[in-house]
Amino acid sequence: MAVESVSTLSELAGKTGTRREFLIKSSLLGTLAPLALAGCGPDETDGTRGGVATGNPQGGPATAVENPNSKLDAAGGANVHQSTAVPSGDATKSLTFRRYDPALPPVSAERNLKVQFTAMEVPLKVAPDITVSSWTFNGDIPGPILHVRQGDTIEFTLVNRGALPHSMDFHSAQIDPKIAFRSANPGQSLTFTFRARFPGAYMYHCGTSPVLMHIGSGMVGAIIVDPPSPLPAAKEFVLVQSEYYLGEAKAGVLPFDYTKMLATLPDYVVFNGRPGQYMDAPIKVRVGDRVRFYVVNAGPTHPCNFHVVGEQFDTMYLGAPPEMPLRGVQTFAVAPGGGMIFEMLADIAGEFVFVNHGFGHGQKGAIGILEVTP
Ligand SMILES: [Cu+2]
Numbered sequence: 001m002a003v004e005s006v007s008t009l010s011e012l013a014g015k016t017g018t019r020r021e022f023l024i025k026s027s028l029l030g031t032l033a034p035l036a037l038a039g040c041g042p043d044e045t046d047g048t049r050g051g052v053a054t055g056n057p058q059g060g061p062a063t064a065v066e067n068p069n070s071k072l073d074a075a076g077g078a079n080v081h082q083s084t085a086v087p088s089g090d091a092t093k094s095l096t097f098r099r100y101d102p103a104l105p106p107v108s109a110e111r112n113l114k115v116q117f118t119a120m121e122v123p124l125k126v127a128p129d130i131t132v133s134s135w136t137f138n139g140d141i142p143g144p145i146l147h148v149r150q151g152d153t154i155e156f157t158l159v160n161r162g163a164l165p166h167s168m169d170f171h172s173a174q175i176d177p178k179i180a181f182r183s184a185n186p187g188q189s190l191t192f193t194f195r196a197r198f199p200g201a202y203m204y205h206c207g208t209s210p211v212l213m214h215i216g217s218g219m220v221g222a223i224i225v226d227p228p229s230p231l232p233a234a235k236e237f238v239l240v241q242s243e244y245y246l247g248e249a250k251a252g253v254l255p256f257d258y259t260k261m262l263a264t265l266p267d268y269v270v271f272n273g274r275p276g277q278y279m280d281a282p283i284k285v286r287v288g289d290r291v292r293f294y295v296v297n298a299g300p301t302h303p304c305n306f307h308v309v310g311e312q313f314d315t316m317y318l319g320a321p322p323e324m325p326l327r328g329v330q331t332f333a334v335a336p337g338g339g340m341i342f343e344m345l346a347d348i349a350g351e352f353v354f355v356n357h358g359f360g361h362g363q364k365g366a367i368g369i370l371e372v373t374p
Pocket of ligand 1: 135165166167206207208214219
């Protein structure tokens with residue numbers, strides 16, 4: 001593609017048609033083109049993902065494995081840093097690509113919840129032509145979206161069906177991490193209980209050493225804690241940003257690469273586990289809708305400079321909502337390990353690109369379209 005002298009995004013968009021066409025045809029050429037142009041099966045009505053598991057916890061007694069010091073992250077080199085979910089032969093053919101439903105599931109009706117996740121290492125198709133050797137909660141990146149209310153008590157059980165020790169660190173919990181966030185060995189489980197004391201958009205992740213490898217291999221997710229009085233009615237979406245650092249494919253599956261994680265130059269930066277998935281299958285709302293994005297940055301390393309092209313956020317909560325609202329925000333950086341709530345009124349029809357405005361990372365996949373229809 002010839003390099004043209006263009007000064008603005010809208011100027012270039014004008015030369016190539018719509019902004020969406022521009023982004024698909026031009027901005028995403030290179031890293032993202034195969035992804036953005038490939039068919040993503042829209043599943044706007046997918047109600048199976050997320051929600052709150054309320055079944056009785058199963059599995060054996062909690063293990064007494066303490067979480068090793070994460071300073072070990074800097075050690076590098078050991079076999080523990082290798083991804084393990086690499087199948088023999090070309091097992092990727094049996095896998096299907098699924099769009100991750102970004103809709104916030106309804107808040108749990110229970111005020112005392114029982115939630116159970118399963119830690120498992122599985123190959124995961126994150127684009128029609130990209131399969132990664134992921135470590136997951138419940139087989140996906142990110143794990144299930146949890147939605148609770150301030151003051152709720154959550155009895156959490158982690159069942160480890162993987163080949164490595166795993167654990168759970170809820171940023172929404174105030175608890176002794178050495179006890180609650182300890183690791184469960186393969187075949188074992190652990191349980192701890194916490195109260196969601198503050199509302200907000202919180203990260204959860206595996207905290208087993210090396211934490212960088214467990215977060216970087218996909219063991220992340222979001223728990224949204226509502227304030228006691230509901231925020232204004234809105235169409236609500238959860239975006240979990242994370243970075244992918246990948247090695248050479250084996251049997252069609254790309255392993256995560258710990259050395260590249262330490263070098264902090266990602267191959268992809270993604271919303272909800274799939275690079276560019278909402279370019280081809282946009283998030284859809286109607287004119288007049290209030291739109292609320294819960295943006296959780298799972299990292300492991302880089303900020304998410306969240307921005308919507310052609311819009312401003314009339315409200316962004318700097319603290320626990322509804323406290324400390326900021327008005328008229330164009331872009332705000334969500335730190336790795338952090339979560340922020342962004343609101344806008346979709347009062348104009350069109351295709352609005354939401355993006356990590358750290359554009360190197362936007363072009364690596366942290367980009368999508370909010371489609372506002374009359
Ligand atoms: Cu883990």
